[in-house]
Amino acid sequence: MIYNKDAFREAGLDPNTPPKSYAEFAEYSKKLVKKNSNGSVDRYGSAVLMYGWFIEQFLANDGVTYVDKNNGRTGETPTSVTYKKDLPKILEFLRGMYKDGSATSYGRDWDSIRTAFSSGKVAMYFDSSAGIKGVINNSNFEVGTGFVLNESGNFNGSVVGGASLWITNSSADSTQKAAWDFIKYATSKDVQSYWSINTGYYPVNKASYDTAEMKQNMEKYPQFGTAVAEIKETKPSYSTQGAIVGVFPELRDKMVEAMEANYEGKTSVSKIVDKHVADSDRIIQRYNRINK
Numbered sequence: 001m002i003y004n005k006d007a008f009r010e011a012g013l014d015p016n017t018p019p020k021s022y023a024e025f026a027e028y029s030k031k032l033v034k035k036n037s038n039g040s041v042d043r044y045g046s047a048v049l050m051y052g053w054f055i056e057q058f059l060a061n062d063g064v065t066y067v068d069k070n071n072g073r074t075g076e077t078p079t080s081v082t083y084k085k086d087l088p089k090i091l092e093f094l095r096g097m098y099k100d101g102s103a104t105s106y107g108r109d110w111d112s113i114r115t116a117f118s119s120g121k122v123a124m125y126f127d128s129s130a131g132i133k134g135v136i137n138n139s140n141f142e143v144g145t146g147f148v149l150n151e152s153g154n155f156n157g158s159v160v161g162g163a164s165l166w167i168t169n170s171s172a173d174s175t176q177k178a179a180w181d182f183i184k185y186a187t188s189k190d191v192q193s194y195w196s197i198n199t200g201y202y203p204v205n206k207a208s209y210d211t212a213e214m215k216q217n218m219e220k221y222p223q224f225g226t227a228v229a230e231i232k233e234t235k236p237s238y239s240t241q242g243a244i245v246g247v248f249p250e251l252r253d254k255m256v257e258a259m260e261a262n263y264e265g266k267t268s269v270s271k272i273v274d275k276h277v278a279d280s281d282r283i284i285q286r287y288n289r290i291n292k
Contacts, residue, residue: 001018001019001124001125001126001145001146001147001148001149002117002124002125002126002131002132002135002144002145003018003123003124003125003143003145003146004032004117004120004139004141004142004143005141005142005143005144006142007032007043007120007123007141008028008032008123008144010034011028011031011032012031013028013031013032015142015144018124018144018147019124019146019149020146020147020149020150020154020155021149021151021153022089022090022093022149022150022151023093023153025093025124025149026093026097026102028045029045029046029097029102029103029123029124030045030097030100031045032044032045032046032102032123032124033045033101033102041101041104042121043120043121043122043123044101044102044103044104044122044123045102045122045123046097046102046103046122046123046125047103047105047106047113047116047117047122047124047125048103048105048125048126048259049106049107049109049110049113049125049126049127050105050107050108050256050259050260050263051108051256051259052251052252052254052255052256052259053161053252054126055087055090055255055259056159056255057148057158057159058090058148058150059083059087059090059239060156060157060158060239060240060242061148061150061155061156061157062086062150062151062152062156063237063239064083064086064239065082065238065239065243066081066082066083066239066242066243066245066251067081067243067245067284068080068081068082070238071238071239071244072243072244072245073238073241073243073244077246077288078243078244078245078284079281079285079288080277080281080285081277081280081281081284084273084277087258087273087276087277088269088270091258091259091262091269091272091273092269094259094262094263095262095263095269098262098263098265099265104122105263108256110127110131113125114127114131114134114135114138115138117135117139118135118138118139126148128200128201129199129202129224129226129227130199130201131200132145132221132223133198133199133200133221134200136221136223143223144223145223145226145227146226147229147230148230155233156234156237156239156240157230157233157235157236157237157239157240158234158240159240160231162201165186167179167180167183187204188205189203189205189207189208189210189211190208190211192204192205192208193205193208193214194213196217196224197213197217200224200227201227202224202227202228245284246291247283247287250283251280251283251284254279254280254283255276258272258275258276
């Protein structure tokens with residue numbers, strides 16, 4: 001969670017205590033709205049990017065798996081999604097803010113929502129840790145960071161994001177050896193320190209935190225520590241490990257469609273969820289048939 005500390009102060013909220021639950025976030029969002037003399041909105045309380053990854057984080061923090069077979073992590077292929085009874089409360093939480101005018105949408109565009117925040121048009125939003133440094137440098141107010149939300153406000157955990165480096169055996173041994181040399185270089189403490197400082201991602205090499213450069217950066221940008229703290233405080237479980245399912249990109253597209261329909265508000269949440277679950281299950285089962 002990224003938030004405008006100056007806007008918090010202006011609204012009478014503690015700038016060092018970001019909301020932790022859906023209800024708190026909605027309450028803060030309403031208080032952070034700023035209107036001009038004409039009654040139009042100068043600043044929305046919040047915005048949520050149309051991106052399924054955030055719903056995955058909310059569900060995991062609520063202790064809910066994404067697919068069956070223990071999130072696909074016990075050797076069996078998932079056959080269906082498992083959050084049908086839990087997704088409605090998340091969509092209702094978001095829809096409530098859209099209906100009362102405290103939240104808005106910038107669609108699927110990362111740049112638009114980041115620009116809106118940095119220009120003071122939105123007081124709270126969610127982002128990858130990779131967006132932190134750019135947002136801080138582009139904002140003329142104090143930027144705060146908080147943990148991902150859940151229903152209870154008692155943090156359960158977040159799912160690790162990011163990509164991976166792989167070496168396949170389809171190349172010559174000498175090429176594979178060169179690739180391994182590159183991976184060792186890329187994950188070395190100094191390179192990881194440089195990479196983290198210039199992005200916002202936390203380094204995968206713990207020794208990076210011992211470098212003078214990283215210590216200086218963490219002191220200058222304490223916001224970087226939030227993502228690290230989330231990982232350290234995450235309670236290991238099938239839900240916080242994240243799902244393993246062969247059609248995740250397609251499932252995420254369906255989640256975005258559900259988020260967009262929820263924002264439009266023309267269809268009931270129950271119908272949105274029913275359609276989303278049916279579409280998602282069909283995608284998983286088709287994948288299973290094809291791959292036997």
